Amino acid sequence: MELPSTFVFQCIPLQPLFDQKQICIVGAGPVGLAALKVVLDAPQFKAGLWKPTVFEARQNVGGIWLPASADDPGYEDFSPTTPLYDCLTTNLAHPSMAYTDFAFPPSTPLFPPASTVLTYLNSYADHFHLRPYIHHNTTVTNIExxxxxxxxxxxxxxxxxPAKFDLVIICNGHYKVPRYPDIPGLGAWLDARKATHSAWYRNPSSTLGSTLLVVGGGPSGQDICNELRLSGRTVFQSVSSPEGLGPHARGQLSQLNDPSKGEVTFSDGSTLSNIDHCIFATGYEFSFPFFPPHVLQPSVSDPIPPLPTTLHNSTYNVFPLAKHIFPLQTAFPPTSLAFLGLLIRVAPFPLVEAQAKAVLAAFSNPEKLDQLSEAVDVMNRYQELRTRLWDSNSASGNEEIQISKLWHRFEPLEQFEYRDQMCAFAGDETRVESWEVEIYLKKNLLRKVWNALVKTGEAEQCIRGVGKGGKSEWVELMKWMVKKGEEEDLEGKARL
Structure with a gap:
């Protein structure tokens, strides 16, 4: 007889109703919604043994995909509740980023705008009846x-x-607290309002000046540069490797000089002047303001071995965590607290589904989490990253900080192996499909082809009706687009 995908949960003896376990989920963005849906799917919930409660600080679901208002508390002085800018589209095709059991509607643009993703998340919440468990406009202030x-x-x-819970699942996202580089002169530029973080960027009309400097080469930095240039601005971009990026690309910014003159200096000694405004697209810090220091220390962990006995937030990583989820420490049971969605450079929605399944499997049966084996895995990853830094000659500055920056960052294929591992740990039969790996590795080419179709007006016709016959139609379309892009690249090289 074939066992159902949730057999790990079903094999657990059901407890009496009076022993109902309380589960707290912090945040109702994409991660929190996935966690809640996995809880509702569990037989323990259906038997009345688990009761989930979601606390969400904002007025609706969606997290980062829910636009911020200038009237939100702290918008001007601290940071917006989301860094969503007007031109944002996904950098992954929606079949790659969707939850495994809920597709985007047929004919959805392949790289949809943020508003479409928000509609999708609301539809997900409605379809799976998640809303009754979510408490909106409720900020978690302390967890002990x-x-x-x-x-x-x-x-x-x-x-x-105060409410009591047996399991707390942290799903509060990591795009709230802007990260600024440690650059001499930054304070003066911020005080003069000649520098801001990209968290406040919305569109060209929200940015003053005709000559601008964008610091950062990630997706947000690139989007902002492109949009500002299309508006007629002169835009310089500071990145770690400027070679081949055009005449307005510069190396790393090393100093901000007199803000009244708009003078800046780069690591190679070159300078620019008359910069009207500088936008820092330099990422965000992990922040968990509801944890007191004795639960989560705001510091970088000491070098290992041995592993620390307390939990640390370096602002780049949370350490040490088993499976990037469970705290390995001695103050509380590791399976009673879980961090979801810390991994970056991944397709997040299906990955956090797998993480949530692993969390509930360990909560149901804490002995499933072999803490000794997990500690060995953490130390092995530490040594692997340390070796990688030295092999690439990147071990400059504080080595622990460098390792922290890499800790939750996966290489392109690692996420797929990790997803399968989490599902296997949970006793779930879901596995990554081969097309997911193939398309992810070609995601930049796919987006290039899509943008070209948008520019020529062919995109709408290309996707019309696609998806009515199921996911396979989207997979077929994406493979065709990749092939088209590869052929065009070969033709271009041949002409050269």
Whole structure:
């Protein structure tokens, strides 16, 4: 007889109703919604043994995909609740980024705008009846462990009575606190309002000046540069490797000089002047303001071995975590607290589904998590990253910081092996499909072809009706587009 995909959960003896376990999920963005849906699918929930509660600080679901208002608390002085800019489209094709059991609608643009993703997340919440478990406009202010429960405090405006939970799942995202580089002169430019973080960027009309400097070469930095240039601005871009990026590309920014003169200096000694405004597209810090220091220390861990006995947030990583999820420390049971969605440069929606399944499997049966084996895995990854840094001559500055920056960053194929491992750990039969790997490795070429179709007006016709017959239609279309792009690249090289 073939076992169902959730057999790990079904094999657990059902407890009496009075022993109902309380599960807290912090955040109702894409990660929190996935976690909640996996809880509702579990037989323990259906038997009345688990009760989930989601706390969401904002007025609706969606997380980063829910636009911020200038009226939101802290918008001007601290940071917007989301860094969503007007021209943002996904950098992954939607069949690659969708949840495994809920596709985007037929005819959806292959790289949809943010508003389409938000609609998709709302549809997901409605389709799986998630909303009754979500408490909106509720900010988690403090989480502490008092054996055998987690005590969760919420507020403002009025603090609630503390609630007790058996499991806390952290899904608060990591695009809230802007990260600025440590560059001499930055404070003066910020005070003069001649520099901002990309978190505040919305469109060209929100940016003053005709000569601009964008610091950062990631997706946001590139999008902002392209849009500002199309608006007629002169835009310089500071990146670590400027070769081949055009006449306005510069190396790493090393100093901001007199803001009144708009003078800046780069690592090669070259300078620019008359810069009207500088936009830092330099990423975000991991932030968990609801944890007191005795639960999560705001510091970089000491070199290992041995592993620390306390949990650390370096702002680049949370350490040490088993499977990038479970805290390996001695103050509380590792399977009673879980961090989801910390991994970057991945297709996040299906990955966090797999993580949520692993969390519930370990919560159901804590002995499944072999802490000794997991500690060995953490130390092996540490040595692997340390070796990688030295082999690439990148071990400059504080080595622990360099390792922290790489800790939750996967190489392109690692995420797919990891997803399968999480599902296997949970006893779930879901596995990565071969097309997912193939398309992910060609994601930049696919987006290039899509943008070309948009420019020529062919994109709408290309996707019309696609998806009505299922996911296979999208896979067939994407493979055709990749082939088209490869052939055009070969023709271009031949002409050269």
């Amino acid at each position: 462990y008092q054996s055998p429960k987690w005590i969760v405090q919420t507020g403002p405006p009025a603090p609630s009575s």
